[in-house]
Amino acid sequence: MSSEAHKLSFSPRECLSGKIGRINRLTANIFRKYIAPFGVTDSQLTLLFILSSGMELTQKELSDIAKLEKSSVNRNLKRLIESDYITRKYFPKLKITSTGKKLVTNILPEWEKAMAEITNLLGSEGVSAVNTIHSKLTKNIS
Structure with a gap:
């Protein structure tokens, strides 16, 4: 296929990664919008949620559990510590820590x-579709 023909077949709107x-x-x-008043990011909250289950993890x-890059985890842990x-x-x-547990308890109603x-925006079919996509993409990931 010529590069000109290739350019014509490319549609950014169809890119799954972009979507x-x-x-x-x-x-x-x-x-x-809901968690900003607590001063933590989505990634930081993810780490807090994982550790709030009582697990002690390296x-x-x-x-690995959060599916975040090592540098991202390192940066977020530094702030959380x-x-x-x-x-x-x-x-x-x-x-x-007990302070972290209190924060999670306070954030949960806003979360x-x-x-x-989001559930209201997506509806039950949208939530089901997201769950299906997540399951398929994580099926073979360790």
Whole structure:
């Protein structure tokens, strides 16, 4: 195929990565609206949610579970440790602190409002589609 013909067949609107990226940004904006007053980001909240289950994890384990790049986890952990939400006292394991647990408890009602807003926008078919996509994309990922 000539490069001219190739250019004509390319449609950015059909790019799955672009669509998923836009979905991510749109949903992140909704969550941000609710959690911004707490001074944590979506990624930081993800790490806090994982550790709030009572698990003590290494940075690598946390990165693997959250599906975040090592540098992103490192940067977010630094901020969470500085804010006394997570401790490295049990190095190499990371653990949520009582301050972190209180933060999660305080954020949960706002997180639930964000979830309700997104669920309302998507409807049951949209939620089901997102669950299907997530399942298919994570099926073979360790």
